[in-house]
Amino acid sequence: MQNRILLVEDDEELRQLLARYLTGQGFTVREAANGRDGLSLAAENHCDIVVLDIMLPDINGLEVLRQLRAQTHLPVVLLTARGDETDRIVGFEVGADDYIPKPCNPRELVARLQAILRRVAWDQATDVDASREYGDLRVEPVQRRIFQNDEPLDLTATEYEVLQVLLAHIGSVVRKTDLMQWALGRRLASHDRTLDMHISNLRRKLGGDDSPRIETVRGLGYSFRGGV
Amino acid sequence: MQNRILLVEDDEELRQLLARYLTGQGFTVREAANGRDGLSLAAENHCDIVVLDIMLPDINGLEVLRQLRAQTHLPVVLLTARGDETDRIVGFEVGADDYIPKPCNPRELVARLQAILRRVAWDQATDVDASREYGDLRVEPVQRRIFQNDEPLDLTATEYEVLQVLLAHIGSVVRKTDLMQWALGRRLASHDRTLDMHISNLRRKLGGDDSPRIETVRGLGYSFRGGV
DNA sequence: TTGCGCTTTACACAACCTTTACACCGTTCT
């Protein structure tokens, strides 16, 4: 389970406290002290969940949430002043996934974050359009792009299909005939070298010349080396 | 979120299998074995989404869909024979919300149903007349105008529709056939270059010649690349 | 009619899938 957090909180002391605690709990934390920075960090850096204070010096947290929601379904947890029902209700309407009253108990925060991440992971496991991560690679089906360390790879349509199939079966061997059928949509003819060419081009674009990411299994097919 | 399903499927075994699985996933399922029963159940009982087989013993599923559409906007998912492009296209025209090839994976079915219900809930919560912001662009549906850095763009009616659709799906690839349907309101014919022309004109009006705002995804369609 | 905007036509071009060719390598056969 991924667990990269974007923490948007203007109170220096509280932010550092939370950041330290969350890091200790195995999260990767990226920090922003105001709404503007938060939005641009969310746009630039891929993260899995946002912890968002409502009271911010520049843009109101709810406005930040609204702008995030205009583009993504990134889960967002709001930090609200205790007892402020209004913010809570507006926050849910705009699409917050949870809220936590301030001052908050770090352990409770972690518990809620993990609950949300669990739920999201479940949703994604059953969603064909959900983005999928494989080590440093990330497949974004709606964008029809594959990212390597958050940099989009410049792939053709066919290369995207081939790589996406290999990643979907990461660690195991995909037979050439199957790969052909699934990615190119036709049977593998006897002297057809098309697939080999796509693999060759993919290897070049993926880099890592020393140890090729796509392994050849002679007589069978190819396999994307998985970390597992 | 509501989740009452009307399942119209004549194959007794498949219907019971799906009904059991959907019930287990928290849906309330009402079953019909043919088109006539399906239509009357839809009329009598309020439900949130319809799963509709195309091959039915009495009325063709597409005809059922047409009759449903004559009265409501109830979301409908079609079960189509795998690979039958014709049904898919006709179904899309008549107003199906999604189609699933048969035999279908129940988990995928559930995922798609939930995606549609989420979208419908989202649509209902979203005011279609509300202005929307995407970076330096702002869509004003009431005025039917789009502003760039608060300067109105001089767009024709069709150009407005095309750009508005692209922005509504910012960051993801919009297929040419879909863009044609949604913005121009008709099917994309085989040698129809109309859409390309509108895109070309839009690019000129949007400026930014160095890095075009509207990206071509060869063989698929176009994508307005957003900050995400 | 003119003017405007949508559509079609036409052509050039770029993208990219496929084929060809040859070098290389592991395996098997003699």
Added chain:
DNA sequence: AGAACGGTGTAAAGGTTGTGTAAAGCGCAA
């Protein structure tokens, strides 16, 4: 061991398809 064979890597050429856009055509409203 050496030869023969078939699978693989990849550069380069070939050919097809999709796309960009200028320009002409068309339909409609003023």
